[in-house]
Amino acid sequence: MSLRRFILKRVLLVFPILLGVSIVTFSLVKLTPGNPVQVAIGLNPDMGPQEIARLKQRYGLTQPAWKQYLNWLGDIVLHGDFGSTYGARERAVSDIIANRLPETVVLGLFGWVFALAIAIPTGIYAAVRKDELGDHVSRFVALAGISLPNFWLGLMLILVFALVLNLFPVSAPRKPLWHPATLWYLLLPGITIGTASASNLMRIMRSSMAEEMNKEYVTAARAKGLPERTVVLKHVLRNSLISVTTVAAFLTAAIVSGSVVVEQVFGWPGLGRELIAAVRNRQVDLILGITLFTGVAIILANLLADILYAVLDPRIRYD
Amino acid sequence: MSTKRGRIRITGFDTDRVTDRERLSDWREATTTGGTDGRWKRAWRRFRENRAAMLGVYTVAIMSLLALFSQKVVVAGVPVQPFAIAPYEPGEILYLQNPSLERFNPPTLAHPMGLDANGRDIFSRLLVGGRISISIGFVVVCITATIGMAYGAIAGYYGGWVDEVMMRFVDVIFAFPGLVLALVIVALLGGGYWPLVVAFTVPGWASYARLIRGEVLSVKENEYVLAAQALGARDRSVIFRHIVPNAMAPLIVQASLSIGTVVIGVAALGFLGLGFPPGTPEWGTMLNQTRSTIITGPGGTIPWWVTVFPGGAIFLFVMAMNMIGDGINDALDAQEISAAGAGGAE
Amino acid sequence: MTLLEVNDLTVSFYTEEGVVTAVDDLSYRIESGETFGVVGESGAGKSVTALSLMRLIEEPGRIESGEILFRGEDILKMSESEVRSVRGNEIAMIFQDAQTALNPVYSVGEQISEAIRHHLGYDDDAARDRTVQLLDRVGIPDAESRYGDYPHEFSGGMQQRAVIAMALSCDPALLIADEPTTALDVTTEAKILDQIQDLADEFDTAVQLITHDLGVVAKICERVMVMYAGRPVEKASVEDLYYDPKHPYTVGLMSSIPRIGDERDRLQTIPGTMPDLVDVPPGCAFHPRCPYAEECCARKRPPLVDPETGDASTAADDRAAACLEYTGDLENGLDFEVTVEGEDPLVEEEQDAR
């Protein structure tokens, strides 16, 4: 099978999973005792039965669940319409997502880059110095990194760098995302979001490098008289980077999860904060929309990782 | 070639003499230690020699005991556990009785971790709070591992379309970030201990299922399973008697490394104010108010203790748990470290 | 001229099960241009010896003592960069398993030409040209277009050829061939052995051929060392080894060479297996398997001596064996006999080779 056909097949495989994700999301959220009608009843206990029926009609709640699902999915797929929030101020969910997404993407990307920039060099270092002091220290730090609750790390960073050292404003004054100052304000939340992933990736990198280092092609490369630098950075690194791409999707999921919490800690106005607000206010369509959105994002990250793997690894058998 | 070789003939190299004679020395060929028994024994020895892992064991044991003995346990009026080492009631507002105290009282000898925003003793709350935070990790991991093991074993064993369908569903679960799924479930069920268990079980079992299925597929190739099948052993007993014990090592590694993940996840929901009612002495929930507190803290002083101690407790426990997990991983030689979700995420 | 002289080499691995002395007090020498055979069953320490020559022993292994004189200079005393300029350039190695010795993510051509660029300072194009020539020379059809192929696109035989090309890429003075044919079928094996021999003649390269097949040794080697449990047990010229073997282990190996119509596994006729080197039998390591063993064999470690005189052997000696028979300790002696029937096989072999 050619690479192109492999990619095509892999892309097609995404659709059943997307469908599954939408069904799971929908059924989970629709079970929530918080549909707009109930919220309205809560706000206005002496509503008459006619009033209630009218509301139900309006939100399509009189229909059977499968029909509601199809309507919902149809609206999303055909019109990009994720529904809207209810209450005093109705807003389209798609607008909210479009507004908040860039904030989350920028934060997540920063976390990703931070994680890669830390993890790859230290992973290589630890593998090369396996069982030496430097390896033990970096492994210990990495273990601490995956053991740190990110919300606490965020709070501690605020405590130390914003309150004690006064290097950062506690809550970043909002500038447009493209403003250079944003980079500065991104620093603390970005580090918070990236620390766990950096530590995880570093551990994976180290063990994969160490495993590769034991292979015979490494001895063969040394037997050619190549300097150790070339052996490690050319021969070993390429192989372990390939195996590390398989966990890239996991790390993306970690960063998405992380953004929910970290945005809350730093008051970063992204999708994660919106999701929590939606859960608190039982904004069903918004919860649905954002959850579906994260699912899709992770599926796509997975897809990209698989394709990248196929492109990088000449051995892959496309089947 | 071989014809020519054949023309050199050796006589007198009588190998029967070796087998017939008595041993000349007490040296014997080493019996190969490869049995399961040997493996677990060796692993246990290695684990005990791993100082970091043992430090983790002691830390977890001490923290668990402190949580257990923090307050009396009374079941149906009978005190099952009569000790109460927590100096104060976790919900007691101390400045009401003692006018020398105030909200955000800094740490003193009597209150080693200070008082929180409501004038409650943080040390006592941490001790009691450990009950929720620690036990929930173990409970969730036991449940998820069991479900995942059964699911993965069935998928891997039967293979074919059963496997295909079952694993596609696992893919679907994997498509959700664990914390987001838990968040939605908590929104659905409301907070509390058992709702949180459910919330972390739903996304949690899938990784065990995938792992066990993989193991089963590789073990399935082994002859002894085929042999057992040929003898007509029933499907279920084949799975559980032959395959599962072999898949145990990676399962234990995965389980030990995910306890910390669950503990952080639960605390994260607590921190977001979704896990437990406000005021619950749970480590994450205790941090819920602290963001606004440290930012708008009372005039000039920063009440660092309300943030440092509860978070520190989570960190300490999770770190200890992960040291144990790493130790088990090394001891069982299950080299690969999976991309365990961490930092409150999955 | 003596190209390589190994004196009292000892290599140990510090494993969890204990200290494994994989090479124990080993001495030998190789003359320029000659083909030297190292024979022994699996686990005898042949590969460890080979890797030691290039100082490539990795943790948990350690070269404990000895010297490795290459053109009179001790490799063990060289600086790291001096050793690197020897590796791949003056001493090159053909690995036991070509498939694992090739890096799966770089093309075969690149893996050969990187050594050429590194040692000979060729630019990309020149290195590429030379690589294509080499690939062609070792018998890879259509070498030009296969330059960019990845190892997994090569068959086992072609991978082995590629590894040979890699080893020859910088015209080494010494080629270590570590069981270059074990992974291959019989016809490919014969072709590749021929090829190594031809190339060695063509480039005037000395070869240390590692094998557990005495037939292969008879075919292309001039002198041989037989190893058992990390120790040399017999050293001889090929003629002496075949017509007049001195050590019972050698005799056992020879009597286990298959004959026509005899499908037995090659090394099956010596009872038992090579001991695990963590726990080597006391005295003569071969005694649990030796038909001539006596009570003294379990007590006294036989030194490597000249079988005629009983004097201790050195690297310079061509004939040596390590059996208590030659120190006069054995009471009943070794009562094997070698008879040659019909034509002399080695003479014919020699004619073949020239």
Ligand SMILES: Nc1ncnc2c1ncn2[C@@H]1O[C@H](COP(=O)(O)OP(=O)(O)OP(=O)(O)O)[C@@H](O)[C@H]1O
């Ligand atoms: N990396 C290592 N770690 C521990 N022990 C090792 C290592 N490499 C080799 N050994 C030990 O050295 C002994 C000799 O190994 P070596 O590879 O030299 O055998 P060999 O003669 O090449 O056998 P084969 O014919 O199978 O290639 C082995 O039995 C093993 O116990």
Ligand code: SF4
């Ligand atoms: S010393 Fe003894 S055991 Fe060893 S080879 Fe000679 S006769 Fe056999």
Ligand SMILES: [Mg+2]
């Ligand atoms: Mg070998």
